[in-house]
Amino acid sequence: MPTAAASPASAPPSAPARREKSMPQKAMEKMGLERDIDLALHLPLRYEDETRLTPLREARHGQTVQVEGVVVDSQISLRPRRQLVVVLDDGTDTVNLRFFSFYPSHQKTLAAGQRVRVRGELRGGFLGREMVHPTFKAVTEDTPLAASLTPVYPASANLPQAYLRKAVASGLARARLDEILPAELLPDGLPSLQQALHFLHHPPPSTSVLTLEDRSHPAWQRLKFEELLAQQLSQLQAQRERALLRAPALPLAQGGLHEQLLAALPFRLTDAQRRVVEEIALDLQRPQPMHRLLQGDVGSGKTVVAAMAAAVAMGAGWQCALMAPTEILAEQHFRKLVGWLQPLGIEVAWLTGSQKGKARKEMLARVASGEAQLVVGTHAVIQEQVEFHRLALAVIDEQHRFGVAQRLALRSKMQAEARRIEDEGGPLEPHLLMMSATPIPRTLAMTYYADLEVSTIDELPPGRTPIVTKVFSDAKREAVVERIRDEVAQGRQVYWVCPLIEESEKLDLQNATATHEQLSEALAGHMVGLLHGRMPAAEKAAVMSLFSGGQMAVLVATTVIEVGVDVPNASLMVIEHAERFGLSQLHQLRGRVGRGAVASVCVLLYTSPLSDTGKSRLKAMAETNDGFEIARRDLEIRGPGEFMGARQSGAPLLRFANLEEDIALVRQARHAAGLMLDRHPEAAAAHVARWLGGKAEYLKA
Structure with missing residues (x-):
């Protein structure tokens, strides 16, 4: 839409508040532009050069130029659609200015005989050269040109540039930009903060x-x-x-629970698992809280490392808690931990939000008394009414999938436990072990995770088969169904993942319920199950039990199966509308297969046209199975804000640095x-x- 000097939207923000100004003010608040420093740090997206005039006879087709002249004709044309057509003469040539949206105030500014300054892209038109919707303002012959490049700021529909420029200029003038940083800590050759900001808001015309x-x-x-x-x-x-802070020091006892667990496991730990177990055990022996991230690719065996850490704590007479983002993942952990620890006399408790009434009260009582030595569950584990007897270690799986509020609640919970559990030296805060199957690229480890110690499992257990990833257009859907028939005929199992549960009027995506019906019909004689997040917990558990037990041939699911599901007999993963998923999510889903000795395939079905981002994601998936390389490319594509989920408060914490x-x-x-x-x-x-x-x-x- 054109802008004019007379437009109400361009009135300075310092003018008396009137009703029509409320929308820009609200838009600024929504963008977080409330303090003077917020405005000073609201930097331009790009710049327009309004410091010079270009004679029309020298201007080239496709060039964005600023010209000044007198309006020689201005009229409303109704063909081919209603528009304001203005002819401007700068003394060297004429140009047509065309506006499809305009107000009476614009007609007044652009009336015949008026002198105006116009900026826009010059293009060829049916009646000669023209500019469509250029910016313009009324001027006199002695109106000075801009002394610096004109900033174009990130804005919104209800926040015109003219209004925003004045607001930013006012904020920049008022903001306290005194030097805080000692000079000896600054890299050489950098200007002061005040100089830098004034320059970036108003760079001189000579700037590159x-x-x-x-x-x-x-x-x-x-x-x-x-x-x-x-x-x-x-x-x-x-x-x-x-x-x-202080934490319980958890010594390793000769022949203790951790050694008993190691001896009882039905498999040998890899060298990488042994290394990280030792790193964690050393941390747990110190009287300061451990704050460690355990990262390892999909299927690298993080759960058994967490079990070994828990065994150290429980062997020293303390309790542990393990928290996962979904009930399905939490239940997978629970089943494994019960299988490993129950024979050693350890009671493992199950705690989720779906538990109600008497069963929940009994479970809470067992946790509070210390009878339950290991508590496994969802975010219900950190609710206020959950009170531990002697909590020494908290383990969080897929920590990046918890929201900010849940993480802060966990910290508050741990601080509450510290105040409750004291010895002669004061409060004792639990140790914290976070686990992630999304490896952290080196640059993120140096910035957002700089406060963490990081342990890495960089080796997969033996017997894992490489996964072949194929990318197909959804036009090959029937061929994929035929491949599924072959797989289930050989006694193998298949996942089919969809992004939606039911039909959406906004998104034309294949949905889980419709796919379930279609596959049930196409695979008559074989059990096809459906799993999604809206199902009751008991129903989800029943479906997973049938699939895990081998009775169900195909499981149609939403992304609730993204993490934690371990079915070695599943050899084929189909992901519908793969272009809609994030790269780390695709890698997690792919990791549900390839867990047995049978060669496995992941099929990514996409719908055209593909965006550049979609192409980049599918290309990365087809080219590598390496989770660290996937993470590096994911960070490259999405940036740190999205990559990290909700560790930050809505907006990316790094606005300027890359x-x-x-x-x-x-x-x-x-x-x-x-x-x-x-x-x-x-x-x-x-x-x-x-x-x-x-x-x-x-x-x-």
Whole structure:
């Protein structure tokens, strides 16, 4: 839509509030532009050059130019559709200005005889050269040109650029941009924060646009360093605060429960599993809380490592809790842990939100008394009414799938347990072990996970077969069903995953219920099951039991089977509308097959047309089974905010820095953070408050 000097939307934000201004104000609040510093840090997406005029006779087709002249004709045309057509003469040539959306105020500004300054893309038209919906404003012959490049800010439909520019300029003028960082900690050659921000909002015409767009200009480098330093300070501070806390020291007893479990397991641990078990055991022996992430690819055997850690704690006379994001995953853990630990005299309790009444009360009583030494469940484990007897270790599986609120609730729960369980030295906080089948790329480990110790299982158990991944258009659907017939005829089992449960009017996707009906008809004589998140817990458990037991040939499911499901006889995974899934999710789903000795296949069915992102994801899946490479590409495609789920508070915590491109700045920020906390603690606190505010808490969650 065109803009004009007379447009009400361009009135300065400092003008008296009127009813028509409420929409831009609300739009600014929705974008988080409330404080002066928020406005100062709201940087342009791009710039327009309004510092020069281009004579029309010198302007080229396809070029975006600014011209100034007098309107020689202005009229409303009704053919082929209603539009305002204006002819502008700059003294060297004429150009037609065409507007399909316009107001009476625009007609007044663009009336014959008016002098206007116009900026837009010059293109060929039926009646000569034209600009469609250029920006414009009324001027006089002595109206000065802009002295700097004009910023174009991220905005919304109800927030015009003219309004936003004035608001940002006001915020930038008022914001306190005093230097917080000690000069000796700054990389060489960077401007002050105030200089950097003023430059980025109003760069002079001589500035290389390329250095602005690729963010290599020293002003951008200063902003990135400030942001990375705040993030590193927050993480390092959290790590240091945790080192001051106390936790139960859990010694390893000769012939203890951990050794009994190791001897009783029906398989040998891999070298990688043994290594991480030792790393965790060393942490548990210290009187400070462990804060460790256990990462390993799909099927690498993280559950048995968690069981060994739990055995160390329970062998020392303490309790453990294991929490998983879904009931299906929690139940898979529960079954395995019962099988391994119950013969050794350990009681494993099951606790989920679906438990009600007397059964729940009895379970809570067993947990509170200490009778239940290991408690397995969903987020119900961290609810207020759950009270442990002596909790020493909390294990969280697929921790990135829990929301911020749940992570903060877990931290509060652990702090509550610490206050309740004290010895002569004060509160004792439980140790924390987090597990993830989504490996963390190196740059993320240096930034968002800098406060964690990381253990990596980089070896798969023997006997796992490689999975072949094939990518097909949904036009090959019948051929895929034929392949399923072959698989089930040989006694093997198949997963078919759909993104929806029922039909959606908005998305034309193959849904789980319809697919279940179609496959049941196509595979008459074989049991085809349906599993989705809306089913009652007992019904889900019954379906999974039939599939795990081998009676069910095909399981049609939504992504509730993404993690935790372990059926070695399943040899084929079909993922419908694979282009709609994230890369890490596709890798997790693929990991449900290839768990036995039979060669396994994952079929990714897609619907055309594919977006560039969709193509990149499917290409990565077809090219590699390596979870670390998948994670690297996923970070590349999605960026850290989406990759990490809800560790952050809605918006990505890194707005300016790029983890892959700015690795040198990450290293400099890490080094500076330690020095700043040691030498300038007050400046460190002020810097974190300026950049992160309340979001610093989410980094620790």
